[in-house]
Amino acid sequence: MRVLQGRGIIENIRANQVVDIQNFSCYDVTGYSNRLHFFPMTKTKSEAFTIRDVAREAGVSVATVSRFINRTAPVSAETAARLRQVMEAFKYVPQAMARNLATHKTHTVGLLLVDIQGDFFAPLLNGIEAATSEAGYDLLISCSRPSVHHEHSPDPLGPHNSDGVLVFADSIEDRVLKEFYASNFPTVLIHRTPPAGVEFPCVTVENKAASRKIVEHLIEAHGRRRIVLLRGPRQQEDAAWREAGYRQALDEHGLPFDPQLIATGEFDRAIARASMQALIRAGIQFDAVFSGDDEAAVGVLAALAEANLSVPEDVSVVGFDDQRMSPYLTPPLTTVRAPTEEVGREAARQLLQILGGNPAVPSTKLLPTEIIFRRSCGCKD
Numbered sequence: 001m002r003v004l005q006g007r008g009i010i011e012n013i014r015a016n017q018v019v020d021i022q023n024f025s026c027y028d029v030t031g032y033s034n035r036l037h038f039f040p041m042t043k044t045k046s047e048a049f050t051i052r053d054v055a056r057e058a059g060v061s062v063a064t065v066s067r068f069i070n071r072t073a074p075v076s077a078e079t080a081a082r083l084r085q086v087m088e089a090f091k092y093v094p095q096a097m098a099r100n101l102a103t104h105k106t107h108t109v110g111l112l113l114v115d116i117q118g119d120f121f122a123p124l125l126n127g128i129e130a131a132t133s134e135a136g137y138d139l140l141i142s143c144s145r146p147s148v149h150h151e152h153s154p155d156p157l158g159p160h161n162s163d164g165v166l167v168f169a170d171s172i173e174d175r176v177l178k179e180f181y182a183s184n185f186p187t188v189l190i191h192r193t194p195p196a197g198v199e200f201p202c203v204t205v206e207n208k209a210a211s212r213k214i215v216e217h218l219i220e221a222h223g224r225r226r227i228v229l230l231r232g233p234r235q236q237e238d239a240a241w242r243e244a245g246y247r248q249a250l251d252e253h254g255l256p257f258d259p260q261l262i263a264t265g266e267f268d269r270a271i272a273r274a275s276m277q278a279l280i281r282a283g284i285q286f287d288a289v290f291s292g293d294d295e296a297a298v299g300v301l302a303a304l305a306e307a308n309l310s311v312p313e314d315v316s317v318v319g320f321d322d323q324r325m326s327p328y329l330t331p332p333l334t335t336v337r338a339p340t341e342e343v344g345r346e347a348a349r350q351l352l353q354i355l356g357g358n359p360a361v362p363s364t365k366l367l368p369t370e371i372i373f374r375r376s377c378g379c380k381d
Helices: 051-058 062-070 077-089 095-103 121-134 174-182 208-222 237-252 269-281 294-306 340-355
Strands: 009-011 017-020 025-028 108-113 138-143 164-168 187-190 202-205 227-231 262-264 288-290 316-318 335-337 364-367 370-372
Touching: 051 062, 051 077, 062 077, 108 121, 108 340, 121 138, 121 340, 164 340, 174 187, 187 340, 202 237, 202 340, 208 227, 208 237, 208 288, 208 316, 208 335, 208 370, 227 237, 227 269, 262 269, 269 294, 288 294, 294 316, 340 364
Parallel strands: 108 138, 108 164, 164 187, 187 202, 202 364, 227 262, 227 288, 288 316
Antiparallel strands: 009 017, 017 025, 335 370
16 A cells, blocks of 8 residues: 555555545455554655655645646746656656546647748648648647746646647757656657657758758859858757758868858848858958858848849859748749658658557658759859
């Protein structure tokens, strides 16, 4: 029998046996026992640990533990740290969460994003929505940045309001992913791989080889030697792989890596424009720009036009993603076509398979990319 300190009624592991802690008496309606012997409570890590145990060890109320687990209201940073320490020490996994996964269905899929600005997200959302609606699931979207989300604040999406989640890039901290994994909450990652110790399916695109090839094209076909790279967000894996491809292309063609040619793009047109303006003001010589993505390329083209630099005569410009606007820029943008809509559809399909009872396959699905040649690099349409 599990005996808990405190007042009130608790249930025995054996059905129909009830213990009244207040009066230290018990009865067994099935007649298994007429006496109860109490022993000092000395739980080990291998024994079942309950929410009341967590509350007692942390010195807080059960209600506080419940708020922390379900993220229904914030708790102090000190309390959150103490609860997390107790839960990790005793390997406590909330049973209510596990029961919800088995019995409580919201018929809702959650999607965690950093934001939905820019043309990149429209095809991604189209792919996800097409798959979820066809399967009869609603789609609940949350946009938030981990940098402004405190660890003791409620999580916007999770077991409390969805049957499973799709997580885009760096939209939540690794800590939350580890909590999802520990509770077997269905999760599929988009454009990122899982942190160490976590095994979730992942869907992304081939970044490094495509970036190497498009930079090689600038070098081999157009004779460019001073190629600017606008870095994407440092915390996003896509940005890291694209920079790796850029560096590899330079190295294979005997071109030195020049830190002066590296600037911030952040996959954002306003930031890219400001970075290019700064390079031009500083007198940095360059003859091509790999903007990191098409959104940043818009800012690059604007800054070059303001400086009376012609594209592609003075400077070649290439992007990544092949967004819907890219053929209509002036000049039309040479870029890497990424199957963004298919990424969304495939990620949703994998999550729906898990929700349908199929085991999660913790692997990375890498969808192919291809270069689309237009006039911005110097090629003719």
